[in-house]
Amino acid sequence: MNEDQEPKINKTAFESLETLYRRWKDGTFMEIIDDWKWIFGYSLRYKWIIAYSLFLGILSTTLGLVGSVINKYLIDIITGYQTDKLWILITLGIVNLVLGLVISPIMGRINLKISIYLNNDIQSDLFDKIIDSDWGELNKYTHGDVLNRFTGDAGSVSGNAIGWLPSIVISIYQFIATFLLIMHYNTVMALLAFASAPFTLIAAKFIIKKQREYAKKVREMSSQVMTFQVETFYNLDTIKSFGIADQYSRKLKWWQRAFKDIQLKYNMFTIKTGLYMSSVGTLVSATAFGYCLWLLWTHQITYGTMMLFLQQRGALSGAFSNLIGLVPNFLNSSVSAHRIREIVQLPKEVHIPKSSELDQYIEQGFSVKLNDVNFAYVEDKRVITNSDFEANPGEIVALVGPSGEGKTTMLRLILGLIHPETGEAEIETRFGVSVPMNADTRHLFSYVPQGNSILSGTIAENMRMAKEDATDEEIVEALKVACAWDFVQKTPEGINTKIGERGRGFSEGQAQRIAIARAVLRDAPILLLDEATSALDVTTERMVLRNIIQQHPNKTCIVTTHRPTVLNMCKRVYRVMETKVTELSEEESSKMAIDF
DSSP states (O other): OOGGSSSOOOOOOOHHHHHHHHHHHTTOOOHHHHHHHHHHHHGGGGGGHHHHHHHHHHHHHHHHHHHHHHHHHHHHHHHHTTTTHHHHHHOOOHHHHHHHHHHHHHHHHHHHHHHHHHHHHHHHHHHHHHHHHHHHHHHTSSSHHHHIIIIIIIIHHHHHTTTTTHHHHHHHHHHHHHHHHHHHOHHHHHHHHHHHHHHHHHHHHHHHHHHHHHHHHHHHHHHHHHHHHHHHHHTHHHHHHHTOOOHHHHHHHHHHHHHHHHHHHHHHHHHHHHHHOOOOOHHHHHHHHHHHHHHTTTTTHHHHHHHHHHHHHHHHHHHHHHHHHHHHHHHHHHHHHHHHHHTTOEEEEEEEEGGGGGGGGGGGGOOOEEEEEEEEEEETTTEEEEEEEEEEOOOEEEOSSSSSSHHHHHHHHTTTTOOOOOOEEEETTSSSSEOOOGGGGGGEEEEOOOSSSSSSSSHHHHHHTTTTTTOOOHHHHHHTTTTTTHHTSSSSGGGGGGEOOOGGTTTTTHHHHHHHHHHHHHHHEEEEEESTTTOOOOHHHHHHHHHHHOOOTEEEEEEEEEEEEGGGGGEEEEETTEEEEEEOOOHHHHHHHHHH
16 A cells, blocks of 8 residues: 555644543543533534434445445456456446435535534624623733634634534444454454554654644744734834835845744654654555455455455544544634633623613713722722712813823723722713613713724715714714814715725824714714814814714713813813822813913
8 A cells, every 4th residue: 555545643633632631630621521511502503414414424434335345346356257247336336436426515515504604603602792791801801812712713613513523423433334344354454454543643652742843833933924024014104104114124034034944944854754654654554465465365365355455444544543633623622612611701791771761861961970989900909099070961071181090991981891899980861860881871872982993994884883874964964063074075985985994095183083973973962082182183173072062962072181272161171190080170170271
């Protein structure tokens, strides 16, 4: 048998078995079982399709074995010139081949569809959990980590949740059926065929460690090269403005050389170890082939039986390797499932059903009140201490203070993204009905956060994020309120003008005005502007705020700013400094505006 016909050995299989044994000894094996119970919860949704896939897999394996037997008798008939049953066997062989050709694409189609369905199910459920997770707990994970769990881990689970059980059953069936078929003709040959696969795996143990070291270095270097490339393209404007493109070109070539060196070293090691493993495989194959020749020479078997032995010996080794190779998939899926479960099991946001009762008071507007609030992101590191705040319908209320002192934290408390350790953060009607800030009160707010919050797409698509069924006329009106229509109407496509990634194609001030217009379009009774006018000139800033209040006299508007130029438009001004929120007197507010 040619050495290239030897089944490839999964280099992590042996270590995976050791991992399972270690987890069993240290008592953490049940965590893997719990992860797979969670996976099977999804698998059970498609149990009948899995059963059908399993049936087709066993049928396909059986047809393969039957085909080998048919080929044996065909060879025996031809070499023995016994042609009386030739056409019967040819007919059976054609039928077997056609069935095999039909079953294979059906199985592939079924497995792909199930994998897609399951991946969509997991991602859909995970998305809902992420959206409704407690803000503070979710933010302990980086965006990249959450995205990796949402895509990579969900894909790993969906790829194995359906196929793992059928694969192990089919592999066991193939192994047992193949072993019994060979043993039916010759017991010694069956034992020799069985011995080849584990011998190869055991031999592989001695080179796995070095392979993993090289593989790790290649992955690390690959990540570093990718990081360099991503950061370069992300900051291309900065690189161009500094005139250092040549410097970055030299850096890229350095990274390429370093990556090339480690890849070539790994390749040489792979060649050496591949030669060793191929030699082992060749030795086993040669032994089996020699034994078959001896049996043929002594007329103990026919030529057809010899061909069946050699073919099924490889199939037996392959079935054994497939079984062992399922172990890494089993572990990888449990790891991915565990990572997803960590997100799924995050505490949910606070929901207060009573919040819906506030909808009847929308026209009258709402007051935002914080009473004696204390809050800390990290224990013993207070951000807000014993602080009060109030903003009422028809008012513009400002939060001022140095950067990083807690202005955005105040808005998060108001939005119900975070909750006071002590004290109260409430929304209140003019009739004294009050509800603590929570996820269900958030629909009463429009919010413009710091930074560029414009997405790629058209201006209209960005606007309809806030109000999905908004008409073109409503969009234009909101743009006018935000002083954005003047420049939008001059674009070739108007509200259907494309916006690039991160607002590319528009200035920062224009992007801010579109973001404000989006919040205006939502027309919620409470508007929060977090440094949302920082890129506007003073005149435009004042005009935007005046338009907002005039559009809806009962709107409550809360502004955080480093720029006290609009303080004389505000009913109250609160300074956030050294964890305290303090209301400034009219004199202090006026002095701050003049000093600016």
